[in-house]
Amino acid sequence: MASITLENLTKSYGDTEVLHHVHGQIEDGEFIVVVGPSGCGKSTLLRMIAGLETITGGQVHIGDRVVNDLEPAQRDIAMVFQNYALYPHMTVRENMAYGLKIRKFSKAEIEARVREAAEILEIGDYLDRKPRQLSGGQRQRVAMGRAIVRHPKVFLFDEPLSNLDAKLRVQMRLEIRKLQKRLGVTSIYVTHDQVEAMTLGDRLMVLNKGYVEQFGSPIELYSRPASVFVAGFIGSPAMNFLPAHAEGGRLTLENGAVIASTTAASGPVTLGIRPEHLVADSQGPIRLAVDVLEQLGANTLVHGVLAGTRTDLTASLEGVRDIPGGQELAFSAPPEALHVFDRATGQRVGD
Amino acid sequence: MVENRRWIDILTHVVLIVGIAIVALPIWITFVAASHDAVRMTQAPLPLLPGGHFWENFTATLFGSGLSGTEIAPVWRMLLNSLAMALMIAVGKIAISIISAFAIVYFRFPFRMGFFWLIFITLMLPVEVRILPTFEVVADLGMLNSYVGLSLPLIASATATFMFRQVFLTIPDELLESARVDGAGPLRFFWDILVPLSRTNIAALFVILFIYGWNQYLWPLLITTDTSMTTIVISIKQMLEAAEQTPQWNIIMMTALLAMLPPIVVVITMQKLFVKGLTETEK
Ligand SMILES: Nc1ncnc2c1ncn2[C@@H]1O[C@H](COP(=O)(O)OP(=O)(O)OP(=O)(O)O)[C@@H](O)[C@H]1O
Ligand SMILES: [Mg+2]
Numbered sequence: 001m002a003s004i005t006l007e008n009l010t011k012s013y014g015d016t017e018v019l020h021h022v023h024g025q026i027e028d029g030e031f032i033v034v035v036g037p038s039g040c041g042k043s044t045l046l047r048m049i050a051g052l053e054t055i056t057g058g059q060v061h062i063g064d065r066v067v068n069d070l071e072p073a074q075r076d077i078a079m080v081f082q083n084y085a086l087y088p089h090m091t092v093r094e095n096m097a098y099g100l101k102i103r104k105f106s107k108a109e110i111e112a113r114v115r116e117a118a119e120i121l122e123i124g125d126y127l128d129r130k131p132r133q134l135s136g137g138q139r140q141r142v143a144m145g146r147a148i149v150r151h152p153k154v155f156l157f158d159e160p161l162s163n164l165d166a167k168l169r170v171q172m173r174l175e176i177r178k179l180q181k182r183l184g185v186t187s188i189y190v191t192h193d194q195v196e197a198m199t200l201g202d203r204l205m206v207l208n209k210g211y212v213e214q215f216g217s218p219i220e221l222y223s224r225p226a227s228v229f230v231a232g233f234i235g236s237p238a239m240n241f242l243p244a245h246a247e248g249g250r251l252t253l254e255n256g257a258v259i260a261s262t263t264a265a266s267g268p269v270t271l272g273i274r275p276e277h278l279v280a281d282s283q284g285p286i287r288l289a290v291d292v293l294e295q296l297g298a299n300t301l302v303h304g305v306l307a308g309t310r311t312d313l314t315a316s317l318e319g320v321r322d323i324p325g326g327q328e329l330a331f332s333a334p335p336e337a338l339h340v341f342d343r344a345t346g347q348r349v350g351d
Numbered sequence: 352m353v354e355n356r357r358w359i360d361i362l363t364h365v366v367l368i369v370g371i372a373i374v375a376l377p378i379w380i381t382f383v384a385a386s387h388d389a390v391r392m393t394q395a396p397l398p399l400l401p402g403g404h405f406w407e408n409f410t411a412t413l414f415g416s417g418l419s420g421t422e423i424a425p426v427w428r429m430l431l432n433s434l435a436m437a438l439m440i441a442v443g444k445i446a447i448s449i450i451s452a453f454a455i456v457y458f459r460f461p462f463r464m465g466f467f468w469l470i471f472i473t474l475m476l477p478v479e480v481r482i483l484p485t486f487e488v489v490a491d492l493g494m495l496n497s498y499v500g501l502s503l504p505l506i507a508s509a510t511a512t513f514m515f516r517q518v519f520l521t522i523p524d525e526l527l528e529s530a531r532v533d534g535a536g537p538l539r540f541f542w543d544i545l546v547p548l549s550r551t552n553i554a555a556l557f558v559i560l561f562i563y564g565w566n567q568y569l570w571p572l573l574i575t576t577d578t579s580m581t582t583i584v585i586s587i588k589q590m591l592e593a594a595e596q597t598p599q600w601n602i603i604m605m606t607a608l609l610a611m612l613p614p615i616v617v618v619i620t621m622q623k624l625f626v627k628g629l630t631e632t633e634k
Contacts, residue, residue: 050528050532051531052528052531052532071531072528072531072532073531073532073533073534073535077532078532079528079529079532081525081528081529082525083523083525085523085525085526085528085529086529087526087529087530087543087544088548089544089547089548089550098530098533098535098543099532099533099534102533102534102535102539103534146529146533
């Protein structure tokens with residue numbers, strides 16, 4: 001078991017810097033999810049921690065060691081790859097045993113560990129099969145088994161579920177979570193799926209274009225997003241963003257509507273309101289011109305624009321609703337549900 | 352094809368049978384000639400049906416001194432020479448080229464691409480082109496009339512290096528990475544992962560290279576002066592020109608039959624792997 005410290009990490013390919021000054025302290029036993037859109041540098045960050053990618057600047061500590069110059073095998077980590085990367089010519093048993101064999105474990109010890117891992121993952125029945133005789137989900141388990149048998153200090157996962165179908169993904173997600181809790185191994189998990197991130201992580205590191213936008217618990221990210229990017233990325237349906245002018249705590253929208261808030265910001269801002277925080281209120285200042293409805297059963301998403309403007313606005317109403325297009329609905333929003341961001345920098349301001 | 356008309360069936364069969372007949376006829380004649388005695392073979396017309404002297408010719412050819420009245424080595428000895436040469440060439444070529452491909456694909460070293468092109472350029476220098484300097488070198492090293500001299504100059508192979516390079520390029524990077532995480536060094540990765548994954552390609556190459564080695568003519572002709580080192584392919588030609596006699600066709604044809612045998616055995620035993628190696632793309 002070990003804590004991990006990322007200190008001012010940067011990565012450049014030639015002249016292009018793809019990761020910029022990444023900081024982060026990961027506690028022993030924590031489950032960290034690194035999340036962000038495609039190409040933001042998640043895999044690169046993970047591979048730098050694994051030792052598969054050289055570190056351009058900064059330091060990675062695992063436990064009390066600086067591991068910058070250590071080979072992956074010396075870092076006491078195990079990695080699960082997106083395409084599983086099982087050795088195709090070895091049986092499941094040999095796949096799991098390979099790392100131990102290289103480390104010169106005794107036959108009995110290897111057998112015991114493989115057995116233990118196979119039991120945890122319920123893959124005991126296919127120990128003598130080759131990977132190509134397994135389904136995607138089973139291969140995924142074997143890949144995890146290969147990580148577990150080593151009893152490493154750190155698990156690294158690079159989008160391990162993205163090749164599975166939706167249902168299996170949900171099931172494996174839960175299993176990974178349970179497994180990690182049970183083994184208590186510090187884990188870093190990379191994904192671009194925000195739902196996966198929210199449900200798995202003790203804490204989330206949101207990456208955008210190589211910058212850490214925010215590093216905090218799922219609830220923190222949801223209730224106090226640090227930037228427009230995080231606000232838009234976390235939560236489904238996505239947050240509404242309305243251009244507004246702030247002055248003396250009052251927010252004036254494009255169409256002249258005024259919303260009372262507690263913000264200390266002034267000047268041009270972006271106002272963020274989650275669809276589920278809009279409260280139907282016939283006296284409310286926020287008027288939505290309805291365009292289309294999305295029926296989800298438990299609730300109804302009302303898509304349209306802010307009345308008199310072309311700014312998109314979505315509200316989430318409970319239950320099944322039937323609202324004709326073109327109609328206007330009025331909403332209000334409690335001050336604590338308003339997120340105010342600087343219009344130019346996109347950073348949270350005013351509280 | 353879903354075509355199911357009778358005359359098409361018949362036509363395809365006729366075409367196939369004619370094709371097989373054309374390919375098989377020379378082999379049949381060889382076999383027939385090898386089963387008659389020397390006298391019958393000099394009379395016209397040539398026999399088209401096998402005679403009764405097959406085993407007699409067989410033992411005479413294989414264990415006798417071959418052709419009577421010449422000092423050619425016994426055929427078993429020449430088969431052995433050919434076998435040694437073909438095996439050394441095939442194994443040597445595979446070993447050298449799999450190692451060079453490993454270096455070129457998996458290591459970053461100065462002038463990597465330079466070496467790559469250097470190997471590529473040797474494609475333009477087959478033995479026939481560089482035969483005089485090569486002979487000079489081999490002679491100076493005292494390797495005339497030896498198995499090493501027979502096979503070494505033919506071992507370097509750009510084609511096989513390319514083939515292994517292509518094979519290695521299809522092996523996903525993650526496999527290398529997961530081997531690294533598992534603690535495998537370069538050599539372990541090579542033996543435990545690369546070689547088993549290239550198994551079918553190695554087999555396919557072995558078949559091709561064995562036959563290539565077996566059929567070598569010019570180079571062995573040049574560097575073997577000692578009759579005990581002659582290869583079988585050369586000896587057939589020599590038997591034809593054996594001084595001042597009518598060719599003993601029954602013995603010569605038996606030798607030809609024997610010369611065909613090892614390549615056939617290699618192809619048949621490795622057929623399954625061979626086909627896989629040439630067609631399989633998934634790793
Ligand atoms: N070998 C390389 N040479 C140059 N640029 C690279 C190299 N590898 C990655 N990059 C760049 O680094 C950036 C981050 O890549 P990375 O693979 O970490 O993205 P990612 O967040 O994992 O994306 P995805 O979700 O698609 O896997 C990308 O913009 C990519 O183009
Ligand atoms: Mg990635």
